[in-house]
Amino acid sequence: xxxxxxxxxxxxxxxxxxxxxxxxxxxxxxxxxxxxxxxxxxxxxxxxxxxxxxxxxxxxxxxxxxxxxxxxxxxxxxxxxxxxxxxxxxxxxxxxxxxxxxxxxxxxxxxxxxxxxxxxxxxxxxxxxxxxxxxxxxxxxxxxxxxxxxxxxxxxxxxxxxxxxxxxxxxxxxxxxxxxxxxxxxxxxxxxxxxxxxxxxxxxxxxxxxxxxxxxxxxxxxxxxxxxxxxxxxxxxxxxxxxxxxxxxxxxxxxxxxxxxxxxxxxxxxxxxxxxxxxxxxxxxxxxxxxxxxxxxxxxxxxxxxxxxxxxxxxxxxxxxxxxxxxxxxxxxxxxxxxxxxxxxxxxxxxxxxxxxxxxxxxxxxxx
Numbered sequence: 194x195x196x197x198x199x200x201x202x203x204x205x206x207x208x209x210x211x212x213x214x215x216x217x218x219x220x221x222x223x224x225x226x227x228x229x230x231x232x233x234x235x236x237x238x239x240x241x242x243x244x245x246x247x248x249x250x251x252x253x254x255x256x257x258x259x260x261x262x263x264x265x266x267x268x269x270x271x272x273x274x275x276x277x278x279x280x281x282x283x284x285x286x287x288x289x290x291x292x293x294x295x296x297x298x299x300x301x302x303x304x305x306x307x308x309x310x311x312x313x314x315x316x317x318x319x320x321x322x323x324x325x326x327x328x329x330x331x332x333x334x335x336x337x338x339x340x341x342x343x344x345x346x347x348x349x350x351x352x353x354x355x356x357x358x359x360x361x362x363x364x365x366x367x368x369x370x371x372x373x374x375x376x377x378x379x380x381x382x383x384x385x386x387x388x389x390x391x392x393x394x395x396x397x398x399x400x401x402x403x404x405x406x407x408x409x410x411x412x413x414x415x416x417x418x419x420x421x422x423x424x425x426x427x428x429x430x431x432x433x434x435x436x437x438x439x440x441x442x443x444x445x446x447x448x449x450x451x452x453x454x455x456x457x458x459x460x461x462x463x464x465x466x467x468x469x470x471x472x473x474x475x476x477x478x479x480x481x482x483x484x485x486x487x488x489x490x491x492x493x494x495x496x497x498x499x500x501x502x503x504x505x506x507x508x509x510x511x512x513x514x515x516x517x518x519x520x521x522x523x524x525x526x527x528x529x530x531x532x533x534x535x536x537x538x539x540x541x542x543x544x545x546x547x548x549x550x551x552x553x554x555x556x557x558x559x560x561x
Contacts, residue, residue, distance in 0.1 A: 194292055194293065194294065195291055195292055195293075195294055195413040196292075196413065196415070196419055197288050197291045197292050197411055197412070197413065197419065197420045197423075198411070198412055198413070198414060198415055198416040198418060198419050198420070198561065199409055199410070199411060199412075199416060199418040199419075199420065199527065199531050199558070200229075200230040200231075200232060200298075200410045200411070200412040200414055200416045201225075201226040201227060201228070201229035201230025201231075201232065201408075201409070201410035202225075202226055202229060202407075202408070202409055202410075202528045202531055202532065203221070203222040203223060203224065203225030203226035203227075203228075203229065203406075203407065203408040203409075203528075204222055204225070204372055204405075204406070204407045204408070204525060204528050205218050205221055205222055205372070205404075205405050205406050205407070206371070206372045206373075206374075206405070207372060207373060207374045207403050207404070207405035207515055207516030207517075207518060207521075207525075208374040208403060208404065208405070208516060209308045209403075209404055210306070210308070210404040210405075211308075213306070213404070214251070214306055215244060215247055215251065215253070215256065215304045215305060215306040215404075215406070215520075216253075216256060216259050216260055216263070216304075218304050218305075218306065218404060218405060218406035218518075219242060219256065219260045219302045219303075219304035219406045219408070220260055220263045220264060221406065222302055222304065222406035222407050222408035222521075223260060223264050223300060223302045223406075223408045224264060225408065226300065226302075226408035226409055226410050227264070227300065227410060229410075230298075230410040230412070232298050232410055232412065232414075234264050234265040234266045235265070235266075235267075236297070236298050237266050237268050237298050237299070237300045237410075238268050238269075238290070238295075238296035238297055238298055238299060239268050239269045239270075239271070239287065239290050239295075239296045239299045239300075240257060240260070240261050240264075240266055240268060240269070240270040240271070240299070240300045240301075240302070241257070241270075241271050241272075241273055241283040241284075241286050241287050241299065241300075241301050241302070242256045242257045242260055242270070242271070242272045242273065242283065242301075242302045242303070242304065242520075243272075243273050243274075243275075243279035243280035243281070243282065243283035243284075243301070243302070243303035243304070243520045243521065243523060243524060244256050244272055244273075244274065244279055244303070244304055244305060244520035245274055245275075245276055245277065245279045245305065245319075245321075245322070245519045245520045246305060246306075246307065246315075246318050246319070246519065246520070247272075247305075247306075247520075249318035249321060250306070250307070250309070250310055250314070250315070250318055251306065251309075254272060255272065256272045256304070257270035257271050257272045258270050260302060260304075264300075266300065271286070273286060274520075275547045275552040275554075276319075276321070276322030276519070276547030276548045276551065276552060277322065277468070277470060277517070277519045277522060277523075277545070277546060277547050277548065278425075278523055278545045278546055278547030278552040278553065278554050279303065279519065279520040279523065279547070280301075280303030280407070280519075280520055280521050280522050280523030280524040280525070280526075280545065281425070281522075281523025281524075281526075281543070281545030281547075281552075281554030281556070282425065282523070282547075282552065282554060283301045283302070283303060283523070283524065284301050284409065284411070284420075284423065284523060284524055284527060284554070284556060285423045285424075285425050285554055285556075287299035287300070287301040287409070287411045288411055288420055288423040288556075289423065291411050291412065291413055292423075294413075297412065297413050297414070298410060298411070298412045298413075298414070299410070299411040299412070300408065300409075300410055300411075301408065301409045301410075301411060301524055302406060302407070302408040302524065303406060303407050303408070303518075303520045303521035303522065303523060303524035303525065304405075304406035304407075304518070304520055304521055305403070305404065305405065305406070305518035305519050305520040305521050306404050306518075307402045307403055307404055307518060307519075308402055308403070308404050312402060315402050316333045316334065316335075319333075319334050319519070320332075320333065320334065322334070322430070322547060322548035322549075322551065323337065323430055323431055323548050323549065323551070324430050324431035324433075326431060326433065327431050327432070327433075333391065334470075334471075334548075334549075335390040335391040335394050335399060335471070336391040337432060337549050338391075338394055338470070338471040338473050338474060338549065339390070339391035339392060339393060339394045340432060340438065341432070341438045341439070341473050341474075341477070341549065342356070342393050342394060342471075342472075342473040343392075343393065344437075344438040344439050345438070345439045345473060345476065345477075345488075346393065348439050348488070349439075349487070349488030350488075351488070351491075352393075353385065353393035353395075354381070354385055355476075355491045356384075356393075356398055356472035356473060356475075356476065356491070357381040357384045357385055357472075358381070358491055358494045358495045358498050359469070359472055359475045359476065359490070359491065359494040360379070360384050360397055360398060360472050360475075360513060361378070361379055361380065361381055361384060361498055362494055362497055362498045362506075362507075363469060363475075363507055363510045363511045363513040363514040364377060364378050364379050364510065364513070364514045365378055365498070365510075366507060366508055366509060366510045366511075366514070367509060367510025367511075367513075367514030367515050368510075369508075369509075369510075370509045370510065370515065372509075372515070373509060373510050373514060373515040373516065374401060374403055374405075374514065374515060374516035375401070375510070375514045375515075375516075379397060383397065384397040384398070394471055394472070394473070398471055398472040398473075399470070399471050399472075399513075400469065400470045400471070400511075400512040400513050400516070400517035401516060401517065403516035403517050403518040404518055405516055405518035405521050405525070406518070406521050407521045407522075407524040407525035407528055408524065409524055409527060409528065415561060416561065417534070417560060417561055418530075418531040418534065418558055418559070418560065418561060419558065419559055419560075419561040420527070420556055420557070420558050421454065421455040421456075421457075421557050421558065421559050422450075422451040422452070422453075422454035422455040422555070422556065422557035423451075423454070423554075423555075423556050424447045424448075424450035424451040424454060424554070424555050424556075425447060425552065425553065425554040425555070426443050426446055426447045426450070426552075426553055427443070427551060427552055427553075428441065428442065428443030428550045428551060428552075428553065429550070429551065430548050430549070430550075430551030431549075431551075432549060439477070439487070440477060440480065440481055440487070441477055441481055441546070441549075441550035441553065442481075443550050443553040444477075444478065444481035444482065444544065444546070444550070444553050444555075445481055445482075445483075447553045447554070447555045448481075448482055448483075448555055450555075451542070451555040451556070451557050452557075454557070455557040455559075457540065457557070459482065459483055459484075461540055462540050462541065462542045462557075463505060463537070463538045463539055463540050463541060464505035464506075464508060464530060464533060464538050464540075464541040464542075465482070465484075465504070465505065465506045465507070465541065465542050465543075465544065466507055466508075466509075466511070466526035466527075466529050466530055466541065466542070466543040466544065467479065467482075467506055467507055467511065467544045468512065468522070468544050468545055468546040469507060469511040469512050469513050470512050470513075470517060470546070472513075474546065475490070475494070475511070475513070476490035476491065476494075477490075478544055478546075479493060479494070479506070482542075482544065484504065484506075494506075505533075505538065507529075508529060508533050509529045509533075522545060523543070523545035523554060526543035526544075526545060526556075527543050527556055527558060529543075530542075530543055530558045531558060534558075534560045539559055539560040540557065540558070540559045540560070541557070541558050541559075542555060542556070542557050542558075543555065543556045543557075543558070
């Protein structure tokens, strides 16, 4: 078995890219990753492209072959789809190929083009991540996560203000990165008075509609960052079959597998990239990973906001403020971890979720 290293990274700015397609964005990020790696397109053994909405929004699903041709890659090329975990699954498959020795070098790209379409059209397309029973009701993902938030608030005796510190923290951290979609701080009052989406979820509780792409060159060739674990598992894609809406049990199971692969404990993790598509999803992730007791995620996030915690969560602002081009997010998370490494911050965990928990992917990276 091979050790798997990140040899190159590439990332567009996240936000609105008028006149550019998902292919254009993916090619840009892929070319940047190849250039940084020093590995020739001719030496890429497999290409995975994470993308969720290409068929639904742009009637284009064959992104693997199209992007491969533009990059001069003639290897196997595969588009992966797992809702908002499409990018994470693409990394997982590339990692497995290199780890098993089927490939020496794998290029992984996540790309999504969302802003060319109305919010209603995008929200309808995103409902492809859940069950027909849920999508047929006309509910949106904002509505689904609102139901989760309502259950969480009722169980733990909270009101909606409990979600504000995390969102304030995400925006503050995004201001420190030029590639982020938003560079604006918000007060708790501004968050709590923003437009209602689906009670109790407000506009500033939700990740934005975003264009963007991210890319990694995974290789058996040693570099400064190693992916020591790649684990995934599927769970119930809908809410109706869950006994408890206030946790995603799949996350806990995938975490155990990832820690076992990496041969570490959760206390060895220095930084986290968590899937915060809504404020409630950030709270669930913090608690599902054991970083805070049930119902107490806000306490940890508040201490981070006050700069009184050594835990690092979403140093680039996460999905909420850095942006969430859904197919690219799982790839971008690993770029964040790799580029944010220091002599003190050596080990990171990326947590990528599809839908409301139908797919969970966790990667662990360390400074090699």
